[in-house]
Amino acid sequence: MLxxxxxxxxxxxxVLLFAITLNFLLPRMMPGxxxxxxxxxxxxxxxxxxxxxxxxxxxxxQPLWRQYxxxxxxxxxxxxxxxxxxxxxIVEIIRNRLPWTxxxxxxxxxxxxxxxxxxxxxxxxxxxxxxxxxxxxxxxFFESTPSFWLGMIxxxxxxxxxxxxxxxxxxxxxxxxxxxxxIADRLRHLALPLATLTLxxxxxxxxxxxxxxxxxxxxxxxxxxxxxxxxxxxxxxxxAMRNALLPVATVCMLNLGTIVSGATVIETVFSYPGVxxxxxxxxxxxxxxxxxxxxxxxxxxVIAMNIIADLLYPVIDPRLRHAR
Amino acid sequence: xxxxxxxxxxxxxxxxVAAGAPVLPLARPIRRRVRVGVVGIAGVLLLIVLSGVxxxxxxIAPYDPDETTGNPFESPSGGxxxxxxxxxxxxxxxxxxxxxxxxxxxxxxxxxxISIGTLVGVVAGYFAGWVDVALMRLVDIVLVxxxxxxxxxxAAYLGPSFWNIILVIGxxxxxxxARVLRAQVLSLRSLDYIEAARVLGASSGRVLRRHxxxxxxxxxxxxxxxxxxxAILIEASLSFLGLGxxxxxxxxxxxxxxxxRSAFLTGAWKWWVxxxxxxxxxxxxxxxxxxxxxxxxxxxxxxx
Numbered sequence: 001m002l003x004x005x006x007x008x009x010x011x012x013x014x015v016l017l018f019a020i021t022l023n024f025l026l027p028r029m030m031p032g033x034x035x036x037x038x039x040x041x042x043x044x045x046x047x048x049x050x051x052x053x054x055x056x057x058x059x060x061x062q063p064l065w066r067q068y069x070x071x072x073x074x075x076x077x078x079x080x081x082x083x084x085x086x087x088x089x090i091v092e093i094i095r096n097r098l099p100w101t102x103x104x105x106x107x108x109x110x111x112x113x114x115x116x117x118x119x120x121x122x123x124x125x126x127x128x129x130x131x132x133x134x135x136x137x138x139x140x141f142f143e144s145t146p147s148f149w150l151g152m153i154x155x156x157x158x159x160x161x162x163x164x165x166x167x168x169x170x171x172x173x174x175x176x177x178x179x180x181x182x183i184a185d186r187l188r189h190l191a192l193p194l195a196t197l198t199l200x201x202x203x204x205x206x207x208x209x210x211x212x213x214x215x216x217x218x219x220x221x222x223x224x225x226x227x228x229x230x231x232x233x234x235x236x237x238x239x240a241m242r243n244a245l246l247p248v249a250t251v252c253m254l255n256l257g258t259i260v261s262g263a264t265v266i267e268t269v270f271s272y273p274g275v276x277x278x279x280x281x282x283x284x285x286x287x288x289x290x291x292x293x294x295x296x297x298x299x300x301x302v303i304a305m306n307i308i309a310d311l312l313y314p315v316i317d318p319r320l321r322h323a324r
Numbered sequence: 325x326x327x328x329x330x331x332x333x334x335x336x337x338x339x340x341v342a343a344g345a346p347v348l349p350l351a352r353p354i355r356r357r358v359r360v361g362v363v364g365i366a367g368v369l370l371l372i373v374l375s376g377v378x379x380x381x382x383x384i385a386p387y388d389p390d391e392t393t394g395n396p397f398e399s400p401s402g403g404x405x406x407x408x409x410x411x412x413x414x415x416x417x418x419x420x421x422x423x424x425x426x427x428x429x430x431x432x433x434x435x436x437x438i439s440i441g442t443l444v445g446v447v448a449g450y451f452a453g454w455v456d457v458a459l460m461r462l463v464d465i466v467l468v469x470x471x472x473x474x475x476x477x478x479a480a481y482l483g484p485s486f487w488n489i490i491l492v493i494g495x496x497x498x499x500x501x502a503r504v505l506r507a508q509v510l511s512l513r514s515l516d517y518i519e520a521a522r523v524l525g526a527s528s529g530r531v532l533r534r535h536x537x538x539x540x541x542x543x544x545x546x547x548x549x550x551x552x553x554x555a556i557l558i559e560a561s562l563s564f565l566g567l568g569x570x571x572x573x574x575x576x577x578x579x580x581x582x583x584x585r586s587a588f589l590t591g592a593w594k595w596w597v598x599x600x601x602x603x604x605x606x607x608x609x610x611x612x613x614x615x616x617x618x619x620x621x622x623x624x625x626x627x628x
Contacts, residue, residue, distance in 0.1 A: 146557060
């Protein structure tokens, strides 16, 4: 158990180090002055002394390793840099955006796992039959569909066409709401992005659950259970399902990066004010510090979610609790 | 994670399935083989049709996709079957030429990623020990990082161009193939004839070239095709975010312009948004089906 967590810890530390180092090196290794990336196109119009001041603030007049130390020091103090385009600290921008993304990703992860597991069970129950085959076909179709396209179709039909849901944003702006109406307003805005992200996440969960069930059903203890007369329903849900859930948890973790990536494009389609949309806006504005900070924050969030999942893992797998 | 067999098997299994290998171990073998065949043929057919359209684009497409041949935002008509876009260009022609861009990028990006993946997988599996540990650590790192934000970061710095997109996708999609191929090498390495070759004094290079590589090539072909399917999907996402090659419009770029011009708010989404998405889906499915069938046939680990 401890070894498992320690190994994971090393892995996440390396991921973090990679992200930080990449962020540090990119503006400094590209052709042209790093100021062009750190400050933006306006750097040409800046008075020389202001430019020199910024150079000093980033330590750009010092050797590379000193710059790295300064960079790490700033990061450790929670300084993600400054968006010269928006004229405010990036921490402030991201603080407003991150909750929306966490809400979207968290809820759709929960929903997709639940539906995917149930669907996988259903397919495994009807294994080899038409239900199973049709399920596989549907899952493969949705796995091959671009998520943003699905989102655009949803907007066209359910929002613009039928008018059931708002077309963009996460809340109605300008009208003060309170209580139930406040919650309902946010839920109505959340519905379509959530549905899209969930729909593209389900197939992965379904595939792994179905595969895990079929593998477990081939184990000897299942044959034993059957031969002592346990009814099929109980074999499936009581004996097989418990063990099949373990790989689903693993895949949840493996897929976090994919789900967050999906959220990036889906937030863009729905103009949902999360960090994914922020990333898109920053790309359009060529606001490099914001692109970098967003990448960093998203990576940290994924690592954090991974750690939570790792800590929960022993709860569902008792073997890990007792393993040395 | 390493050192705990319970977790290791589940991870391996997860990686296998995540690599796009859903299997039917308990279905009756003959029926299963027929189905694998049907899926494979459907995939190959889709690919043939799409490549044909791409190859014959200048003869099939009614117009030059880069020329203004109508008014902006025209609805479908006899002249323009799928209407025109925001600058009066024929959408159908754009989609037909888009086959070339999307499929080429998918192919080349997959080639880059499989070259890296095969190299890493074979070296890690064959040399084992610390080389294996180090390379698999690298694979784990790549798998944890949210790949799209990283690609966006890289693409934003490198600038949107045809080769940069291929490079960015290629260097980030190799981790899963590397994992699958490593597993294959591990099982090959323990086979008697390879053991024999080594005992007879064959150099590592010779064993790798003559015995290991031929054994994994077929599987890396299957992985190549699966990688192409995800590369097409990723290219579409990058182009949709405005990071595609501005001089060569892929299906993703068509959707980018549809999004920017709010095509989904008018009736235009039926001919401007739906068709490119269906094209992307059919290309991805074509590769996915083919890769799935190939892997079913070629990967001994999936045959039970």
